Amino acid sequence: MFSNPWRAWRHWRRQRFLRRYAIGHSLWAQIMRLPMFVGLDAVERARLRELASVFVHDKVWHPKETLVLTDWHRALIAAQACLPGLNLDEKRLQGWRDIILYPAPFWAEHEQVDEAGVVTAERAVLDGEAWLDGPLVLEWQTLEHEAQRRHPHRSVVIHEMAHKLDMGNGRANGMPPLHPDQSRPEWTETFSRAFENLQTRVEHGARHLSLDAYAATNPAEFFAVASEFFFCQPHALHQHEPAVYAQLSAFYRQDPRQRLPHPVSF
Structure with missing residues (x-):
């Protein structure tokens, strides 16, 4: 099947990983019923499940405040995060490791520099943000609401992953x-x-x-x-x-x- 021994070893290693850590079939079937995944064929769903399983395993998850992290949280976020990368080089989903998850919208403070060089601190309530070479920060309340909508027109996870992909050249x-x-x-x-x-x-x-x-x-x-x-x-x-x-x-x-x-x- 593989003429290249290195490729054969990588395939064997990935299959061994999936046998141990792949997102469960029942949970995956639930996620694939969500509107944005409708229409993916069997090969695409299998590829997405593979990417999402690696994503869940490789990232370090940090639930905040009262949030109790479950397999549903991880799988839903991973599936949406990996959808944009379905047909891209898998390395585009890498280069950072931490996911911070709040139970509800959170306060964030950032410094802004105007054209005159004046620095001001701005505070805002956010439902997500992505840092260059740093964490992906999300909040569950909005994610859960989006998942329950029959016809969602947005995805905070995809939005922030787009920023991550955008930062592939060093800045958004x-x-x-x-x-x-x-x-x-x-x-x-x-x-x-x-x-x-x-x-x-x-x-x-x-x-x-x-x-x-x-x-x-x-x-x-x-x-x-x-x-x-x-x-x-x-x-x-x-x-x-x-x-x-x-x-x-x-x-x-x-x-x-x-x-x-x-x-x-x-």
Whole structure:
């Protein structure tokens, strides 16, 4: 089957790991019934289960306050975290190890530096954040609410994992490391145009937006929000931002519209 002894050994080692640590079939079947996973074929589900099982095992989980961490917490987060990486190099899901999980939205404080160099501390209530080379921070209340919705249009986990992928070039700027067959100028032009159009519509108080207004914050947030829509509401994203959808499809090596054939509203 394998002509390369190294590949054969790696395959054997992965299979031994999965026999011991794979997410249980019953639990996995529950997760695969959630809307964003509908339409994955048997091979994709098996690949995702493998990635999610490794993710659960390799990450260090830190439940906070009153949260009691269960297999459901880990598996649900891992499945969503690994969905964007389903057809990417597995190394893109690595390079960091800690997941901090709060029971509810949490306070975070960050320093902001303005154009004049003045540093101010800002506090905000968050449902997730991703640190460069650091932890993924999430809160369960929002994740659980998203999992219960029949037609979710967002995923905090996918949003924060998009930031992690974006940081593959050293910082979150809306320009993740692209594949060799992707055009950097085309990506830049597509996302810059869509971002500027959204900013203009938000500034003028438009009632109907192609993406959540939060996407107009900066290019990094635009990429993260667009990634949420790509996996949760692909038809809506394609309808309003077809060029952005095409770029994301080329980057993630996926086409969720083919998995979710019936558009849903939100």
